[in-house]
Amino acid sequence: MSSTYNIIVMGPAGSGKSTLTKALAEWMENEQLSVAKVNFDPAAESLPYVPDVDVRRYIKARDLMVEKGLGPNGALIASVDMLINYVAEIREEIDETRANYAIIDLPGQLEIVAFRRLGPQIIKELVRGVKAVAIFLFDARLASVPSSALSLLLLSLSTLYRIQLPQILAVNKIDLVLSKEELPKFEDYVSERVFLVKLLSEDYSCYDVSGIQTLLSPEVAINICESVKQVYSNVIPISAQEGIGMDDLYGEIQRAVAGGEDYLTEEPSGRL
Amino acid sequence: MSSTYNIIVMGPAGSGKSTLTKALAEWMENEQLSVAKVNFDPAAESLPYVPDVDVRRYIKARDLMVEKGLGPNGALIASVDMLINYVAEIREEIDETRANYAIIDLPGQLEIVAFRRLGPQIIKELVRGVKAVAIFLFDARLASVPSSALSLLLLSLSTLYRIQLPQILAVNKIDLVLSKEELPKFEDYVSERVFLVKLLSEDYSCYDVSGIQTLLSPEVAINICESVKQVYSNVIPISAQEGIGMDDLYGEIQRAVAGGEDYLTEEPSGRL
Numbered sequence: 001m002s003s004t005y006n007i008i009v010m011g012p013a014g015s016g017k018s019t020l021t022k023a024l025a026e027w028m029e030n031e032q033l034s035v036a037k038v039n040f041d042p043a044a045e046s047l048p049y050v051p052d053v054d055v056r057r058y059i060k061a062r063d064l065m066v067e068k069g070l071g072p073n074g075a076l077i078a079s080v081d082m083l084i085n086y087v088a089e090i091r092e093e094i095d096e097t098r099a100n101y102a103i104i105d106l107p108g109q110l111e112i113v114a115f116r117r118l119g120p121q122i123i124k125e126l127v128r129g130v131k132a133v134a135i136f137l138f139d140a141r142l143a144s145v146p147s148s149a150l151s152l153l154l155l156s157l158s159t160l161y162r163i164q165l166p167q168i169l170a171v172n173k174i175d176l177v178l179s180k181e182e183l184p185k186f187e188d189y190v191s192e193r194v195f196l197v198k199l200l201s202e203d204y205s206c207y208d209v210s211g212i213q214t215l216l217s218p219e220v221a222i223n224i225c226e227s228v229k230q231v232y233s234n235v236i237p238i239s240a241q242e243g244i245g246m247d248d249l250y251g252e253i254q255r256a257v258a259g260g261e262d263y264l265t266e267e268p269s270g271r272l
Numbered sequence: 273m274s275s276t277y278n279i280i281v282m283g284p285a286g287s288g289k290s291t292l293t294k295a296l297a298e299w300m301e302n303e304q305l306s307v308a309k310v311n312f313d314p315a316a317e318s319l320p321y322v323p324d325v326d327v328r329r330y331i332k333a334r335d336l337m338v339e340k341g342l343g344p345n346g347a348l349i350a351s352v353d354m355l356i357n358y359v360a361e362i363r364e365e366i367d368e369t370r371a372n373y374a375i376i377d378l379p380g381q382l383e384i385v386a387f388r389r390l391g392p393q394i395i396k397e398l399v400r401g402v403k404a405v406a407i408f409l410f411d412a413r414l415a416s417v418p419s420s421a422l423s424l425l426l427l428s429l430s431t432l433y434r435i436q437l438p439q440i441l442a443v444n445k446i447d448l449v450l451s452k453e454e455l456p457k458f459e460d461y462v463s464e465r466v467f468l469v470k471l472l473s474e475d476y477s478c479y480d481v482s483g484i485q486t487l488l489s490p491e492v493a494i495n496i497c498e499s500v501k502q503v504y505s506n507v508i509p510i511s512a513q514e515g516i517g518m519d520d521l522y523g524e525i526q527r528a529v530a531g532g533e534d535y536l537t538e539e540p541s542g543r544l
Contacts, residue, residue, distance in 0.1 A: 012387040013349055045343035061344045071317035072333045072344035073380045077285055108345045111383040115284040115427065117413060141389060151433035154426050155387065161423035164487055215436055220502045224429070227495045231488060
């Protein structure tokens with residue numbers, strides 16, 4: 001059993017997975033934790049961090065286009081599917097870092113991992129025998145629109161059924177929906193600005209979603225809202241770009257994955 | 273107001289959108305309907321049909337890689353986002369075909385259309401002032417696994433919140449889950465083989481989903497199932513590859529989009 005805790009960063013294209021991988025790793029390293037940054041995206045071109053483990057050592061989407069005569073879409077899909085052949089080696093590389101935590105930056109397109117046949121099997125192999133938690137990232141601009149916020153929660157729920165890992169929800173890019181003046185006191189503003197945060201707050205009543213324009217009847221919309229609120233009771237507002245909310249996020253990770261053991265209050269070491 | 277009815281084919285990567293576009297068009301043309309086949313995927317490389325309207329006239333993902341120095345993922349995203357600049361012209365091209373129906377084959381990656389900021393706006397422009405219905409395609413192999421079937425229904429529901437078009441659900445590739453002997457009598461077998469079909473049948477009770485292994489409590493899982501069944505009461509089993517189920521699919525399209533007017537029972541004409 002590996003002693004490295006695994007943090008799987010997932011979310012739709014453009015939700016800020018790579019930026020979070022960098023920001024969270026920096027924050028944790030600053031707290032004297034050892035962190036392995038893992039690029040798990042064979043189509044990554046430029047990353048904001050230097051990966052400690054990199055799937056592109058085994059497979060690159062761009063090379064597949066030339067080698068197999070594929071288009072960009074075909075190459076993306078084939079490169080992720082082909083990870084099944086290398087996932088054991090990648091797992092070994094991660095374990096060899098002997099880091100406290102591995103932050104694993106999933107492919108840009110959530111859909112190729114979550115809604116194709118091989119994806120969940122690859123993730124299962126990746127986290128076999130290790131403690132793992134997923135961070136599901138939302139873009140704050142989408143999460144601010146009520147119908148889109150509900151859509152995003154259904155998407156993370158849909159992903160939960162396929163990739164059965166405990167999920168921590170995080171709304172990223174709050175710097176894009178709050179002013180510079182509001183950002184340092186984001187807790188005061190974020191639930192008013194970002195509907196998804198408001199929806200998941202304890203005092204929000206699903207009867208209010210019937211005002212949201214959808215094709216669904218109010219009764220059905222309310223039921224969906226209530227189902228979602230039964231699953232998710234919390235979302236962490238963050239800005240990976242500005243390094244905001246990393247302490248809250250780490251607190252959640254720690255609760256989910258370490259079950260109370262806190263590397264921050266214990267002596268950190270390479271080997272547990 | 274255009275007189276062309278629009279059928280928007282959507283679904284995750286690999287669900288068989290292009291194959292369905294071809295099969296459905298052939299079936300309808302065989303019924304003396306005029307059909308415009310629209311490729312709306314700037315990253316399409318080879319299509320099983322000859323498009324009457326083709327977005328690649330305006331933009332190609334592969335060219336963007338060279339012109340803008342993008343990787344395959346960046347090129348896919350940029351090419352779909354850039355459709356916003358051409359959607360009015362594409363709309364005009366579709367109208368000029370004066371076809372009874374336009375079948376619009378969306379980009380391979382559902383996520384770029386549904387879960388990024390510009391996608392829903394592009395679709396809104398595309399169907400402005402025309403009657404439109406979406407066909408949401410599932411892969412029968414995924415739909416056969418209970419947890420994945422629920423995941424797929426949550427995905428289509430998630431998409432409904434972002435792209436507010438009436439949805440017809442179809443389970444494609446039933447030829448891959450039924451034997452050659454069973455296929456001609458697929459109605460007798462499909463609900464036993466494909467859990468998603470069973471789940472949406474009238475006599476399925478959501479209390480049975482509590483047996484499905486998930487991270488959710490049985491109570492929550494049952495509520496989610498009931499919410500989903502309130503939204504969706506029907507799914508059409510098809511095989512685009514084998515041309516099976518096209519008549520049922522057309523029946524649904526006709527009910528949804530033409531509201532009772534049946535081109536098949538009226539005199540078809542280029543102009544209504």
